[in-house]
Amino acid sequence: MPLFALGLNHQTAPVAIRERVAIQPERLRAALADLSGGGAVMEAAIVSTCNRTELVCATDAPEHAAAWLARYHGLSLAEIAPYLYTYPDREAVRHIFRVASGLDSMVLGEPQILGQMKEAARHAESAGTLGSLLHKLFQNSFAVAKEVRSTTAIGANIVSMAAAAVHLSERIFERVDDCSVLFIGAGEMIDLCAAHFAGANPRRMTIANRTVARAEALALRVRADVLPLEAVAERLSHYDVVVSCTASPLPIIGRGMAERAIKARRRRPMVMVDLAVPRDIEPEAAQISDVFLYTVDDLAQIVSAGVESRHAAVQEAEAIIDTGVSGFLQWVANRDAVPTIRALREQAESLRQTEMERALRALSRGDDPQAVLEALSQGLTNKLLHGPTQFLRSAEGVQAVDTVQRLFQLDQLDGRADDASRDAHNDDPA
Known part of the structure; x- marks a missing residue:
């Protein structure tokens, strides 16, 4: 191959x-x-x-x-x-x-x-x-x-921060497609999170970033709106989920801003995911009723559990793959044998035709039909077994013998002969 x-x-x-x-x-x-x-x-x-x-x-x-x-x-x-x-x-x-x-x-x-x-x-x-x-x-x-x-569970668990953010949102809202999602930042992590949330088809997505051009580029890829970073405080209450990851040395969202947003939402819950280090959202925001704040450590725990579960499934997956490999290689072996099978059948057919023509000529001369059939069968037997017989005589070792025995299923024939002998012995009158 x-x-x-x-x-x-x-x-x-x-x-x-x-x-x-x-x-x-x-x-x-x-x-x-x-x-x-x-x-x-x-x-x-x-x-x-x-x-x-x-x-x-x-x-x-x-x-x-x-x-x-x-x-x-x-x-x-x-x-x-x-x-x-x-x-x-x-x-x-x-x-x-x-x-x-x-x-x-x-x-x-x-x-x-x-x-x-x-x-x-x-x-x-x-x-x-x-x-x-x-x-x-x-x-x-x-x-x-x-x-x-x-x-297997190879793909059943969460193994990325972005997927974990979506998972945590689904815990609170059940259906992300009914949610509005605000992303603060436009770096690689927000890019990944936005792509994962886009797959859940939320009602609305918005990108807020200090550099508007980067926000617009990301928004174009994930079909989101763009919001100036300074407008976050005013518009925060419009969003069910907030995912933030910037390089800001100071928090973007403080406890006071979160309290005002919850009040404007009439106590409807809000999920906040803070992936920044240092933090973008003040930890005290988690103390507000109806604010569900998750940090990068919370997501890391989910990811770690998912990775362990997937690794546990690898052994099952490898067994399935081994079976698949054996099946494919068997197909290749059968495919490679096709030309030899074809040549073997063509040779056998040529021998059959030769012996048949010889038998027909003998019948046309008026020879005894039983003698003609006997000669036909002997001729075919001798020609078909000539090759294997020569192979056994010229080969050395037991491998050739074993090959011919398996090829012609001689071990099965011996077994049937032994069975027939035992049956005949049992039938003898005492």
């Missing part, structure tokens, strides 16, 4: 290297054509994300792929070789199944990689480089990933 996976990821290469070998989606089709253009690579697919760039190929020359990856990006092989990993045959199958199932991700069990792998398969199919071997490999990886996600 000329199959292997080659690449680098977040575990083997720093971001400075990963970004140099990343391939943008719009360039994948041309890259695949270039990779397989020389004829050395029979089938190919490329998985390229922010955390990994991998080539999955069917080829007898795996060294060609590593050289191509370096050359395609204008690099020397020596520059990326220390960061590359290569998985041949069975290891490649297992690696692809683990990636699809989220076991090789930066966040254990994250589901985004499965969609990215499906996209990689679509690009390969569009480029004409997804042959029967890789098509079967990807389809099986999707099936294994589905079973892992549906029968």
